[in-house]
Every structure is written in C-alpha cells, then in structure tokens.
Amino acid sequence: MDKPPLPPHPLLDATLRAVPRRYRLPDLDDACARARDATPATTLAxxxxxxxxxxxRGExxxxxLKDRFTGALARMVHEAMRADGGDPVFQAMVLRHRAAPVREYAxxxxxxxxxxxxxxxxxxxxxxxxxxxxxxxxxQRExxxxxxAYAGAAAWNALHDAVQRLLETPRTPASVDEPPAAHGLNQLLEHPALARLRRLDTLASDPLVVEYRTLWERYGPRSGSARAVAQGLSSRQRGEAAEAQATQALEALAQRLNAAVDAPAPYRVVTxxxxxxxxxxxxxxxxxxxxVVLLRQSAGDYDSGGSTPAWxxxxxxxxxxxxxxxxxxxPRLLRGLRLLAQADQDAVYPFATRQGTVLLRGAxxxxxxxxxxxxAxxxxxxxxxxxEPTPRLLSAASRMQLLSATPTLDFAAVLTAAAPVDARGLEPVWLALLERADWRAVLNQYATLRQVRELVVHTDDLLAAV
Structure with a gap:
C-alpha cells in the first residue's frame, strides 16, 4: 500500500495548461506603480x-513610500465616508466606534x-x-x-412583566403544589439573557442605533428576513449550477482519460x-x-476484503x-491540503461522497x-x-483590515466631526503592516491574490478545454 501515486497523465497536464486563465493578474512595474490616476485602493496595493x-531584500x-501609503489610505477613507456612493459597512463601523450606545447594541x-x-x-x-x-x-393555564406567546413573539418586556405578575399572584390552597414552580419563574425573571434582550429592545429606538441599522440594511437584507432568505436561495441555486457544470467538465475529462489509457475506467469523478x-x-x-474531485484507481490496491478498489x-x-x-x-484550502497530507501512508481511508464511499490511499x-x-x-x-475589465489589486479582506484598524476608525471619526485631520495619524497602520505578524496576510496580499487568480478558471473555459 505504500507505493507512490502514479505521475499525472500527460493529457491531464495538457488540459490544465490549455484552460485560459481569464482572471490572471499582471506583474507590477514601476510605471504602473506610480500611475497618477490610480484609485486609492490600487495605490495601496x-x-x-x-x-x-x-x-x-532586507531593506x-x-x-x-510611507507617505504614499498614508495618503492613499486617507483618500480611501474619504471615499468610503461619502454620503452619496460611500461604503455603508465602513460607515456603520465608524458609527459603532464613536458611539457608546451603538457599541452596546452591536x-x-x-x-x-x-x-x-x-x-x-x-x-x-x-x-x-x-x-x-x-x-x-x-x-394559571391562561x-x-x-x-x-410573548416568548414566541420576542416581546421581552411583556414576558418580564407577565412573569412578575404571575409570581405576585396569590396562590390558592388548591394550587400550591401545581406548576409552574416559583423557582423556575424566578430563574426566568432574573435570567441575564432576558435582561440583555430587554436592553437590546430599548437601544433599538436610539437615533444612532437606528442610523446604524439603516446603514447595514443598505449593505444587504437583514439576516432571517424574507429578502435574505430569497437571496440565499438564489445564491445556492447559482452555486449548485456552477458545481454541476464543473462536475460535467471533469466527467468529460475522465472519459477522455479513460479512452487514452485504454483501461476499464481507472478515472472517475466524485462530488x-x-x-x-x-x-x-x-x-x-x-x-x-x-x-468536485477527479480520482484515479490505484492498480492492484483494494480494501482489506479485496473487493473494493482504492483510489x-x-x-x-x-x-x-x-x-x-x-x-x-x-487559507482554508491550504490547511485542508496539509490535513490530507497527515494521512498514514500505509492506511486506506473511507471518504464519504454523493456517489457513495470511496477508499483513498494514505500514500x-x-x-x-x-x-x-x-x-497548479x-x-x-x-x-x-x-x-473584471480592470482587476482589483487590493483584496476585499485586505481592504477591510486596513479600514477596520483602530487608527483608521479614529481618523474617520474625526472626519465625521468636520474637524481638520492629518493623514499622518494613519502612520500606526503603516508600522503595523511592516512589523506585526497579524498583518502578514495584508503585506503578502498581492502575491497571494496573484497565486489564487492563477488557480481560478471560468467553468465555461474548463468545459471548452476538455
């Protein structure tokens, strides 16, 4: 069981090389780096x-470079804070940063x-x-x-008052031993979760909280709402359709590989x-x-019973x-590969798939x-x-980390007060980028973005290449 896997079939290699990489990013050159008309996000990248x-290089x-960074970050904050066409998520973050009731509500x-x-x-x-x-x-039953009913309707104040009234109701001799137990009612009345939910209801009417919620609703529908459910269903259907197309492409590739090796279906696809x-x-x-996974049967390898092939x-x-x-x-994908690589090379592992259980060799x-x-x-x-006609060079995750840094939020909070603000206040973000481990992903973000885009293919292109 410890023999190494066979090398990739030349047809598989040729197909992967032939798939157009329409999302690929270019190398950066100095002319591009100093373009005067670059957006703040592009300049930052x-x-x-x-x-x-x-x-x-050890330099x-x-x-x-620091001044270009702080200047571009300041411009990105100005753009995000615009009332017309700004970023409602960032504006909500700034509001939460500067307003105690909003922080408590969040x-x-x-x-x-x-x-x-x-x-x-x-x-x-x-x-x-x-x-x-x-x-x-x-x-009592009523x-x-x-x-x-109050709990089902999320009427927390009414629930609190109803429990209190029930506890204060004189008990008749006939009902002394009947539920509800006073202990359970007292626990409910004093439950910290009930106090928090009542406080949440109170804060919901605060004008700053109303503004905060409005900003989030501009970004997307509230979780659990009918619109959110509809959007989720639509996204799931699109995802299923894209996965079905990718599966179709790999099944066509498996058929070509099987024809090329002239053997009884050593290649198969599972999802x-x-x-x-x-x-x-x-x-x-x-x-x-x-x-979606393309598998190749490992010749001569079977389960312990000798009846099920390994792949x-x-x-x-x-x-x-x-x-x-x-x-x-x-990052999850890389951790997933490292997880698979921890397999015992002498073992055979059962993997559940939509097509049933398949055995994969640890080696x-x-x-x-x-x-x-x-x-690749x-x-x-x-x-x-x-x-995109003009690919974004600053990843969404890096942009969000830059905007959510405390010095950036402080800078934006001063902007909301219409006070003078100096881009030098953003220098701590620059220092964090250069020195701190938790900013390493941002520092490496363009190299990572280039690498990921090299791995991304359009489903139509994959099917056409096969």
Missing amino acids: LVIEQARVALA TPDAE SLSARADQDRRAIHAAVNAVAHPGKQRSLGPGP ALARLH SMRVPAAIPAAHQHAKSEWD DVCLLVEVKASVDAATTDF ALCALPSASAAL RTVLYCCDAPA
Whole structure:
C-alpha cells in the first residue's frame, strides 16, 4: 500500500495548461506603480507590494513610500465616508466606534440568537404547551399560555412583566403544589439573557442605533428576513449550477482519460468528498469537504476484503461565486491540503461522497502538495463570474483590515466631526503592516491574490478545454 501515486497523465497536464486563465493578474512595474490616476485602493496595493519586496531584500521601506501609503489610505477613507456612493459597512463601523450606545447594541446583537434560545428554553421549562395541558382550564393555564406567546413573539418586556405578575399572584390552597414552580419563574425573571434582550429592545429606538441599522440594511437584507432568505436561495441555486457544470467538465475529462489509457475506467469523478475524522490531524479551520474531485484507481490496491478498489486524488476542484470568495477560501484550502497530507501512508481511508464511499490511499494523500507554490497541477478554483475589465489589486479582506484598524476608525471619526485631520495619524497602520505578524496576510496580499487568480478558471473555459 505504500507505493507512490502514479505521475499525472500527460493529457491531464495538457488540459490544465490549455484552460485560459481569464482572471490572471499582471506583474507590477514601476510605471504602473506610480500611475497618477490610480484609485486609492490600487495605490495601496502597489505600495504594499513595494514594501513587501523591500522587506524581502532586507531593506526598510522609505519615508516616501510611507507617505504614499498614508495618503492613499486617507483618500480611501474619504471615499468610503461619502454620503452619496460611500461604503455603508465602513460607515456603520465608524458609527459603532464613536458611539457608546451603538457599541452596546452591536455587542448585545452579536449574542442575541444565543440569548433568545436560552429564554425559549427557560420559558418551555415552565410554560411548554404540554405543561399547560396538564393544568386544565383556568387562570394559571391562561397565564402560562401568555408567557409562551410573548416568548414566541420576542416581546421581552411583556414576558418580564407577565412573569412578575404571575409570581405576585396569590396562590390558592388548591394550587400550591401545581406548576409552574416559583423557582423556575424566578430563574426566568432574573435570567441575564432576558435582561440583555430587554436592553437590546430599548437601544433599538436610539437615533444612532437606528442610523446604524439603516446603514447595514443598505449593505444587504437583514439576516432571517424574507429578502435574505430569497437571496440565499438564489445564491445556492447559482452555486449548485456552477458545481454541476464543473462536475460535467471533469466527467468529460475522465472519459477522455479513460479512452487514452485504454483501461476499464481507472478515472472517475466524485462530488462533496468529506474528509474522515480518522486522519490524525486537527480538522479545525481546514477545508474538510471538497466540491468536485477527479480520482484515479490505484492498480492492484483494494480494501482489506479485496473487493473494493482504492483510489488516488488527481485533481481537487472548488467552486466559488467570485475571485474574492476564492481568495478568502485559500487559507482554508491550504490547511485542508496539509490535513490530507497527515494521512498514514500505509492506511486506506473511507471518504464519504454523493456517489457513495470511496477508499483513498494514505500514500497518495501524503504526496499531495501542501506548499502554496506547488498547487497548479492539483487544485483548481472554478468560478462563473465575468472577469473584471480592470482587476482589483487590493483584496476585499485586505481592504477591510486596513479600514477596520483602530487608527483608521479614529481618523474617520474625526472626519465625521468636520474637524481638520492629518493623514499622518494613519502612520500606526503603516508600522503595523511592516512589523506585526497579524498583518502578514495584508503585506503578502498581492502575491497571494496573484497565486489564487492563477488557480481560478471560468467553468465555461474548463468545459471548452476538455
């Protein structure tokens, strides 16, 4: 079982080389780097890449580069803060940064779903419809029904007041031993989650919070709303269609490979291939499900019963809605490859797929490339989005990290007060970029973006190449 995987078939290599890379980025040159009409985001990407190259040579980026960085970041903040055509997400972040009620509202909102589940559980403990039926008709049953209805309607103040009234209601001798237990009601009344939900309702009417919520609604529909559900369904349908097209392309490729090797179907395609827990490595934050996978049967290798063939991975394909989505996914993909590479080379692992369980050889998994520079013959991202006429050189994640840095938010908060503001206040962001490990991804962002875009192909192009 420890023999290495067969080398890639020449036809597979030729097909991968033939697929047009319409999302590819160019090399940067000095003329481009100093273009006067470059957008702030483009200037930032170019300056950051020049800084990375300087640091790689052991040099310290000079003051001119720093000034170009802070000037471009200041211009990007000005653009994002425009009332007409600005960035509502950034404006919401600035509002949260400068307004205490908004910060409190955002903090409470972040755990509101958890709090709602806790209160529903506490209400069900004393007022579940089953408990109501056990009481029989009467005032107590009606009171419990109101508690349950208030919780269902997220009427937290009404729920609090109803519990308080129920606790204050004199108990008759006949009802002393009947539910609801006073202990459960007291726990509900004093539950910290109920206090937080009531406070969240109070803050919702604060004018700054209303402005904050409006900004987020300009970015996209509220989570759980009918519009959000419709958008989610539409995105899922588009994703399924793109995945089906990528699967079709790989199945056509498998057929060509099978014809070329003149053997009984040694190549096959599986979808939604899930990594088993048996691989001895940490699965957290690693890709554990692969969209479409081209497999090659390992000649002579079978399971312990000798009846089910074992397979090697030839090509891993991930389907994404955009290049930005692929760039965001890339660190997970690398961790996923490193996870597969931790397989025991003498073992055979069962992977669940939509086509049933397939056995993959550990020896072949160990041989998968885990270094980001060696992926071109093993990994593809498929995307059905049109290529931009002018590609964005600053990734969405890098832009957001630059804008959400505390000095950037401080700078923007001063802008909202119409006070004079100096771009030199953004120098701490420059220093963080050069010195801090948590900014390494931003420093390397152009190199990463170029590498990811080399791996992204349009689904139509892949099908045409096959």
